[in-house]
Structures are given as C-alpha cells and as structure tokens.
Amino acid sequence: MTETKEKKNKGNVLVVGGGVAGLNAALDLAAQGYHVDLVEKESDLGGTVAKLHRLYPLCSCCKAANRATLCKMHPNIRAWTKSSVARISGQAGAFQAVIAGPTGETPIEADAVILAMGVEPFNPQAYDTYAYAAYENVISSIELEWLQKPVGPFQGVPKRPSDGQPPKKVAWLQCVGSREINKCDAPYCSSVCCMYALKEAVQLKDALPEAETTIFFMDMRTHGKGYEKYFEDAKQKGVRLVRSRIHSIEKAAGTEDLVLEYVDENGAKQVETFDLVVLSVGLRPSAELEELAKMLGVTLSEDHYVAVDNFKPCETNVAGVFVCGGATGPRDVHQSVVEAGAAAAKAAAWTKGVSGNGAVAEFRDVSGEAPSVGVVLSLCPSKLPEFEALIDPLAAFVKTLPGVTFVERLDLLDSAAFGRLSQRLQAAGVNRLVYASCTPLMHQELVESAMKEAGLNPSLYEFVDLRALGSTPVEMNRLQDLFRTAVLKARMLEPLNYAKVPVKKSALVIGGGLAGMQAALALAEMDVPVTLVEKKDRLGGHAHKVRSAWKGESVQDFLKSTIDKVTQHPKITVLTSAEVVGARGFAGNYISTVRHNGQKKEIEHGVVVLATGAHSIKPDEYAYGKHPEIYRWSDFTKKLIDDPAAFKSAQCAVFIQCVGSREPQRPYCSRLCCTFAVRSAIDLKTLNPDMDVYVLYREVRTFGERERIYKEAREKGVFFIRFDLDSKPQVSIEDGRLKVVVTDPILGRPLALSPDFISLQTAIIPAEAADLAAFYKVSLNEDGFFAESPAKMRPVDGETEGVFFAGLALAPKPVEESLAEAWAVAGRAMRLLRQDVMLVGGAVAEVDPDKCAVCLTCVRTCPFHIPFIDSPQGHAFIDPGLCQGCGMCVSECPGKAISYRRLSDDHIAVMALSLLGSDVN
Amino acid sequence: MEDRAEVVFLEPDYDVTGKIRALSGISPELCYQCRKCTSGCPLTFAMDYYPDQIVRYLLLGLEEKVLSSATVWVCSACETCTTRCPNEIDIAGLMDYLKQQAHARGLVRPKENLSYAFHKAFLDDIGRRGRVFETGLLQRYMLSSGAWKAKLSDGTLWEEIRLGLALFRRGRLPLRPRGIRDTHELRRLFEKAPVSSENTTQSSAS
Amino acid sequence: MSTFEPQIIGYCCANCASSAAQIAEKMGLSLPENVKVIQLPCTGRLDSLHLLKALEAGADGVYVAGCQPDSCQFKHGVEKAQKKVKYVQTLLPALGVEPDRVALFHMMAGKGQQFVDAASAMVEKIRALGPSPLKD
C-alpha cells in the first residue's frame, strides 16, 4: 500500500500527448510529487490505444481508460484536453509555453518537457490500387478495431460495410504504408502491424468461428515478448498466412466482393475472392511533432520522428526535452510504456526535487455508524448485451437488500467516473462499498483511491466478481446470491489499521551488465545509494560481446565509460564476485544477504532491481564445434572487437539466423539477431566490398527504423535467402572447407555456398534466476525470463511491489531497449523511494496475545518467516509491515489466536450460507 | 528449361549488378522478394521465369541463366511492375536491359524468336528512312522470321491476308512509304549506337 | 434422470485462479450457474472448517481452486490447502458423506478454459453422486 499526496511541487513538467506514453509518464512523475501539465489535442485522454479493441493479450479498455481516469483524478496533474502547445520557448529549467485550448490561451512554466505525441495511422488512400475510398468492403485496420469493439457499432461482432452481413472470408494486407519508398515514403517498418493483424484475425475467429482469415505478409515480425507464441497459436487456430504482397484489390463483377490475385509460395498464381479486406496501415508520427520540434530546436530523424542516440534513449538533442513512445519511432504499447517510465525518470533526474511526502489524510471514524452500504455496478464493455439486460432488475433487487442506501452504475468509458464516484459516496453518507465488476483486481487501486478521497478507510469495501458468469436469465439467481452475500459481508466489515513505516531509501541492483549499471547510475543520480552486485569478477556482462548498436555506434566505448562512471560514483557500491543468497522484507524494507569474498553480509534496501542478464545457447546443429570458422554470433563479435580487420580477407561470409530460436523447444524470437546480422553484414561489406555476404533467415525482423539498415545491406549487395524450419540450411565440411546448401524459395532450387566463415545467430537464454525469483517473490515465465507484473501495463515491475527488472533478464532485446528499461526502473523505483513513509497493514494477520499458546506453529507456517515470539510479552508477534496477508497462519493456528479481519472465519461461514440461498440477515 | 533441382554453385558476380546500374541506371539489389511484381504481372501465364525470379537471378549475377528466357520477350513493357514496386526497382527496365544484352551479344535469332524478329525488322525500318512503313514492315517481318511458314501451315496466314485486305480497303495500309528529309542526322543517331548499326547492316545482308 | 442441480461452493485463490478467471472472462466462458465462488487471498487461508461449514450450509460439493504446487505466490499455500482437503475427506465417511464431494484443483494463471473445466467437472461428479446427505 503506497500513499502519495504532495502539497509542494518538486518541479513542473510539461507532457505533450495524452496517449499511453504520455499518461504513464505523467502518472510516474505525479506519483513522485512533480506537477505535470498534460496536453492532449483530442477531447479525451487515451490516444491510439483507446481506439483499439484489445491489446496483446488482453482487453485494452481497462488499461488506457484506467490511466486516463487516474490522470484526471490526480491532484498533481492538470490535464488539458482539446489543447495544444501554441508556443514554447526558453531552456531547460525554464521553459515558457502557451497552451491553446477551448478556453483560450494559458501561459505555463515548465522545468522539463516530455514529447509523447504518439503516432497516427497512415491514410491508405495513397494506394490507389487498394481502392480504399472507392470500395466499401476495403477497410483500414483501425476501422476494424472499432468494428470489433464490444462498445462499437455491432457489439463486437464485425459486419461488412456493404450489406451489414458478418464477413465470411477476410484478408489482411500487411505493410500498407510501411516498408515502401515508392508510394508512401516510409522506408521503415511500423513494428506493430504484424502483431495487431494476428490479434484481429484471432479475435475475428473468436467472434465468428466460421470465418476464414488470411494474412498476406512479407515477413511476420512477431519479435516482442510472447508474440511468437501468439503467432504460433494463431496458426493453430486456423489463421492462414500467405507470404505475398498484394498488388491490387479488384471488385468482383456485380458484387461488393473483392478479388485478390497473387502468386503463392509454390509459384502458382491464385485468384481468391474475399468479402472483407483489411488494410494493415502503418504508423506515422503525429502531425504536431514537426512543429513543436522546430519551436524547441529538437532534431528529427530521416523518418520524421525524434532523432535519438541509442545510448541515450528518450533524450533529445535539447537539454531538458525528453521523448517517449511513438514520437521516437514506431513502437508497440509495451515499448511505449517502458519509454514513458524512462522519460519520466530522466525528467525527474533533471529537475531534482526535495524528497519526502506529506501527511497522510485521516479516515473518517465510522465505528459508531450503522452500516450504510453503497453498491456500484461497473460493467466491462465487453460483456454481452444479454448480460446488460439483467442489470436493471438486478439493481432493483439490490436496492431492497438491508443496509443498502445507494446503488449506482459506473460508466467505465467515462474517465471522470471515478472522480465523481468519491463525491457521490461522500454526499450519500455511505460508509461501506460493494463494487461489482469483471476487473476487480485492476480496479482495486481506483476504488481504494476513490474511497480515500471520500474519507473512507479503503478496507471497507467488498467486491462482486462478475467474471465468467453466464448471460441468460438463469444467471439472475446466482447474481442475487452474489450481491446479497457481498452486501452482507460489507455490513460485517470493520475498518482495518494502517501503520506508517519508514522507507529505506536505497537500492540493491543485482547484475552488473549494462542494464544493471545503467539502473544503478540512474538511481544514484537521483541521490539514492545503490549496492551493485555482480556474480562475475568484472562489470559489463553480455555487453562485452556486443560490438555496436544498430546504427553502428560502438558499444565497447560506451561500456567502458559506463563502467568508469559506475565504479567512480560516490553513491554506488560495487561488489563483484558477489552473489545474493537470501532476502526478506517487503517494498521499502528489504534485507538481502550477499555472499562476497567468502563472507555473508546483510544489506538493507528499499527496492531491488533484477538485471541478471542472459547468455546465448551452444547449438548442436550446423556443424557447430566441428570447424574453427563456425562461430556463435558472440564469438564472432568478440573476434571482431579484438581485431576489427579479422575477417577482412574473407571471400564469403554466411550468417544463419534463428539458431535455437522460434523452435518448438524455445518458441520465442531472440529479437536482436536479425539486426545483428544485418549490421554485421553491412560492416563486413564496408570493410571489404568484394566479400560475398549471405544472410540465411526465416523472417527478417529489422523492425521500426532498423528497416533502413536492411535496405542499406541490400544496397551494398548482401544477399538474403529465406528458409523454413523444415528446410534448414545444411552445413558440411568438405576437405576442410565449409559448405552450405540452402534452397532459395524464390528460385525453388538449392544453392551451394562456400563460406570462409559462418556466424550462427544463437538463441538468447536467460541466466538462471529461480533462486532470486523465490527470494523476492516474483516469477519466471515458461522460458525462464522474469515475468513482469501481468495486471496493468507495468513492463519493468515485478508482481511484488518494490521489485523491478531490466535488460535481458526480462526478454532478449537490443542495447537501447535495455538502457530505456534501466531508466524506467529508476523512475518506477523512485515512486517508492521518494516517500518517507509507507502505509502498511490493512489485510494482515493479527495475534490475540491472550489466546496465543506460543506453540510456534505460525513461526513455522509463515512462508516469509515473519512471525516471531516477542519474549518479554510471551506471545507471537506479526509485523504488519512485513505480513503479506496470505492468511496461512490464521488457518494453521491451533488455538485460533490469529485473526484475519479482512476475511474472518465468520465471514466465510456466513458467505457460504448466503451464497447457498439462505437468508442470514 | 534446365533441371531446377540441380545444385548450383553460386558464384555471384557483383560486377553484374554494377554493370546493370551503369548501363541502365537500375538497382535491382533493393529487392526484398515481396513478389508484388509477379503477382501483378498480366503475362506470367506465358513466362518461364517470373519477374521476381529474373530479378533474383540478376542479383546472383546469373545473368546468363535468364538472357535466353522466354520471359524477357513476353514482357509487354506495360510497366505495371515498375510502377508498383515498393523499392522502386524498374523491373520492366531490367527486361529491356536483358533484351538489349541478348541482342548485343547475338544470343537471339529472328528465326527462333518472333518478338525479336519483329523488333529487329522495326528498328531496321526506322534506320531505313526515319519512319516506319507498316505495310513493308509486316512483309519484312514475315520473311525475316519465317513466320509465314508457320502461318501457312496452321492456316492463319490466310486470315492475316484477309485482315490486310480489309485494312487496305479501309485505307489503312498505304502503298508508299514516307521518310524524313534529314537522313544525315538519322545515320548519325544510328551510328552513335555501334552495336545496333552493326546489327542493322548484318540483318539487311541476311 | 432427476432434475437435481447440485449447489457448489468454490474457494478460489486470488492469484492463479483469479487470473485464470480473468482469461476465462476474456474467452467468453462462463462457470456453471450452480457454482459460486468465494475468493481467498491464498488457498493457504483455507481452514478445514470452511469446507465443512459449506457442506453444513447446504452445499452438495465444495472445491478449492489453487495454484500449481510450484507457483504459489506464498510458496506452499496450496500444499496446506491440499492437506486440509485430504483431512476433510477422511472425516466425511463418518458423517455419511462421500469424500468426493470435496476436491482440489491446481490452476494455471493463463488457462481460462481450465478454470471453467474444473468447475464443470465438479458439477458432473456431484450430479452423479446426487444431493448431499447432509441436507434435510
């Protein structure tokens, strides 16, 4: 439980753009006590994400809308909608801007500026062969999202525009407005379209199981965490994929159906009729960006996004001006949120404010009052309309329940709803709340803050879980049981105690690679003492094997300067050859045990950063180990780092991609290998233009602006040959010479290559981290990478508060993304570390000293070793700051001396009775 | 066509793409095999190699493989591929380049390739008097290609003669050619392109 | 067949089982109407008493939906619950109640189908057993 309310501003930050990046940056800054002016040109916050049906893998409505609501409610955020920055001048620490909005122009001052203007969808009318404007049944992917939205025109079951019938055969055309210099001047990849097309196809099949879905694509770029698996699942679900770029859409004579002609992978010409064609439109920088960048003097890239140095993610060339999300290039939501955190952290580091939070508001004492229960129904828009029909009779029933004084429906699409709720609760004099929704956990924070705003102890609420219920009238009985029970339970609730616990304002960073070092530096720059623990005897980790970032910047130079900074920083204590062997505590109060130089010592810290990195596999294919000139990419790089001219005289080089990645046993994409191979190929060709360089790939995944280097490589004569999993290249050694045979799918014939050396782009696998995951109560995903908090777009947060991740330990990624994560971690951590005290307690176990027989059962039971015997008092004691509230000791205690007032045995017994239909009033 | 299962040892010759660029200004190496050219080509039904395959062979420096392909002569220069290529590769221009190369290197013969015979007769006709005289051109094409023999045997010759008569009756087959006055200039143009003029002489001799 | 519709209480953990419920909701799946859920912070909170109280209150069956044994956020919460379920199963015959009326399922956070399938399996089992002998 954290509490942040700040009376005095630490600094003013202007955030331009109220999409998912802007919202997150604003919330991160506001939580640290900065004042934020958030400027959004649309009438509501949310940006592109709010227009989407779902985000991988879940419903999006609760994600953007939640944050928009929080922004509007937050006392530190001024949200300017329908507004834009008309003028801006000044410099870091003293920007003067004029915000133009519906009520005229307002001058504001800002210490720092964050550009988060996001992206706009490409207008497909530029492709006249796709007849977007001319044919009704050719729609853009953004339009399909709207058709698929449960709150959209057709309750989530798309219908085709021409006749209102559900589509039976739908085609997606990829790269509309991307990867093309002819029609649309977009030599870059938009990064998100492959994934959203898959998602849309899967969703369409969910809504219309009979519908056939086909995606026409060039390279399927599912390089994000978990995306490759989604891709495989989509295929299993019957989404058809055809590797062919469609040249034109033709209308079938006499109908509104659409004809596509293409050559299939076997070289056969196909003519197919579809009844709906979706153009997967690419991304364009926001129209506002160019103008604002000009006013600020911010340099843009060739693609008209903000130009960013790969080693300084989220920074612009202008001091005090930061950037995140779509303004830096095509980004998915995940990366946008990471960058939002990083930009917020950098802005915060720039405008260092005074640490500490103010007084925590007191809650109204309701002990003398008779229970007065408010019931709020909050229906996820994805609920079926049939369910909707049950609501009015249900509300009527709820009104008749004893103690209920207030029943209200909350419109989740109205982002001001929670703000009004607290006023309504206060006005109604409610002292207990029942909140019903299909997102009870996601809304918990909002509900609790609304209650606090209304002066109510947040523990005085009970929820009704509307998930996985039916929608037929039969459901009414169960609904009545659920609501009667929840109201009954709410009436029984007593306010719980919250204690204020001081926060330990220091951090432990585990892993001394680039991500860990950068996180340590970022925290240290915000005056947080950091202990950096590295298993090996030197800092740097994986980065020692990386030669350059994708634009060619030297990683080794950067690594060296980073190591120097870390080792010289007065706030950072570096422990090499050291290992964390145990930990206890909770957010704000951790005690970890580190083994260093054969000795164990305890380190107290408020947060922990897990940046344990990754390795690449040793393959058992492609004749690896049988010839000195067959390298793993890391060994190849190492050799080049040591001797840049090492391969200069080679006549022929072969790069083999996806070695161990995207295979059944390791079903993820290692994300950085395509860029690595393309970058290396360019560098080899530059070194020796006569060298024949081949890249054997499965999909070229040079996402975003990296597509430019793919183009550059082709221009330089690098030859790309695609292969499938069932037709891998054959590597053999003949008379000491390497030989590679691969079938070119375009020519349909095998080609034999005689390389001087081969670089195998082997899969990235996470460092063993099961122990650390257990120490800090976070989990690993099935591939062994850390699993980020699943609930609410928190890409660098663990499931447990106070634990953060950065770098390869989360998933394979390039340097610049690791660095952005490190900064995001610092920003997220500062939310906690800026506070002097934290509210702890609430739903915790409490010992009744009179009943305690000192049997030690609780001491043995507790998974976190929290209870101990307070010798002078002679009974068990459970620290409310440490108790995680699992309730295990409560059930185990033979003397029933431990109680759990959030959910007591009496509560459970009464709930069971009530749920089974008994009237227990 | 040769056996495509045969393992070809690639010896890419980057000079080939360099030469293409020098002679035609076209950069095929930008191709990323989206196959839009082939999908949109109206004449693939009559091709032995698809346009994207032609590009691919050129990239590999295997120009020899496609110089004698049917595809380059089947291409009607409708420019659909060139217009739509996302990498702005002038694919139709590559077809021209290949035709020009086949012609320059003497790899095609009028008797074996009717399209070539026609183009050649046409160019000869321009060289003769600066303008094309269609009536004469058609006759010369028939003779130089030997197309009349085939047409005689399948009976289409009579059809064509009937068509010619019909056009004549409609005043569309004049009997006398017109030429330009400045034949000196014309000769200069044809001489500037030595390969072509040499060929022209040869063919008039044959 | 009789028209007997068993009444079932499910004690579900707020972590894995709740995440599974979230996925089930997104998949448009629904629990059988006669299953009602009481959410626990962790199945470690479960007491033998809670199982018995539910049967006493008129449930024909009671089940627990916890985490996978190795993925409990509280390490061994679900093991504790498992012990309690087993213990109650040993008590039930003495009361004339079939032990199968009490069960435990391990949930995976991402498996929405599994969440619903467990409930359905319980309904089928209890339907076969008939009404609880503790009723009336």
Place this chain on the structure above:
Amino acid sequence: MPTVGYYPGCSLEGTARDYADSIQGVCRKLGIELVELEDWSCCGATAAHSLDHELAIALPARNLILAQQQGLEDLTAPCALCFNRLKTAEKALKKKASEDPSTTPEGIQVRVWDLVEYFSRPEILDKIERGIVRPLQGLRAVCYYGCMVNRPPKVTDARAWENPTDMDRLVQTLGATVLDWPYKTDCCGASHAVARPDLVTALVGKLFRRALDQGANCMVVSCQMCHANLDLYQKRIAQEHQLPLPVPIFYFTDLIGLALGERSALNWMKRHMVDPEPLLASAGL
C-alpha cells in the same frame, strides 16, 4: 484559334489513319490548329527500347529538339507509345542537362501532351460541352486508357495512374453513360500484336469479359495500339473466349466528333473493323 504542336507518329500515317482523321476532324471543328512537327521521325517504339538503350532515347529526343527549334511550346502525341517515349526522352534530357548543363544549355522547354489530357484542359472541355448538338445517349461505355500514357508515372507525370478519370469525364460530358471498371489501365499486349497474337488475345479477352460483365456496349480508347488489339481480332477472341462480340471500339475523338455533329465522323468510324453503325442506329445516333 489555339495552335498546338502535333506529333502524329508512324501508325497514324498507316494503320491508324482512322484515328488521324478523327483527330484532325475534331480539331477543325473545335478551331484548334494542329501544327505538325516538321520532319518528325519515329519515336523508336518498343523496338528501340528493347534492343538499344541509346537509340531509345536518341530517337524521341531528336523530335523534342526539333520541336524546340520550331518554337513549339506544346506538343501533342496521340499515340500512347509515342507519348511515353517522348516523355522518357524529356526526362532523360532534363537529367542530362542537370548533370551537365553544357550539353543542352537552353534545356528542353517543350511540354508533351497526351491527347486526352490536352482535350481535358478546362477551356477545351468547355468548348466541347458548349458545342454538343447530339448527346450520346444510349452508349454505355467503358473507357480504356491502356498502359503507356500512365505508366510509369515518374515518366508520364500522370496524376492518377492506377485509376485515371480524364477520359471518363470527357465521355460523360458527351452524354454517354460511363461505367466504372477495374481494367482501365490493364495491359492489352501492345506491340505483341504482330509477333505474339496469342498473348494479345488472352489479355484482350479478359478485358472484353469484364467490360461486358459491367454492361458496356462499347469501349473507348485513346491509343491506336489499344484500338488495334481490341478491334482487329474480335472474331478470333469471340471464339477463343466464348464472348458475345463484336463490340464497337471508339476513339474518344470519334465520340467528340459525333456529339459535336461533325458529319465526317461516321466516315472515320467506317475505317474501324467493327462497324459501329448498328449500335449507333439502335441508340438513335
């Protein structure tokens, strides 16, 4: 009376005499003076660009330079292929001039016009509209533009190369019903007509099928190669593709002449292989 340079091209002296007649007739009627480029030579056509890269530019370039010398500002080229080659040469000369200003110091100022584009100039379109005496009711036409005046746009400067509309607008102005169809710029086989008629009939068959499906009773073209490919072999195509042909193929200038009441218009059209009379009669024209 506006004057405009005129580059007829070889075919218009021969097999496309009908097109030449109709252009001259219409221009006379509209008071446009066609100034034929003196001593023009062949543009080289497909043959030149197939066999000789240099000649393919040099031949049309000669004509542009002549036009420049003869003081012609605008040069119309009715043949789509001539137009395309002249534009190609224009682009090549411009490129050369920018790279090496000493080669053509004055540069090429002549503007090459495709005939449809020229007739679509507002002042001429306006003149046509005001001169209509016989609106072409009863004609249901698809306009077929072919490849060469549109592609590649970098050469032709076409604005709407995939879906051009100038001819549609013109024919509509004349009172005919213009049907939309997707094959406006699909290939007819062009110069394959002589050597590879098999290719032409395959391509043209597809065009006819779609035009008929769309409900057209005639097709309108602006290129004599398209006209030849569509008009000359209809019997064979009808057989090969099982299509209910013949369908009259008009030059757009035929229709302008007809609508303006030009008496000689029927004579031009008599030179087509497919006689348009029955259609015109049934439409009361």
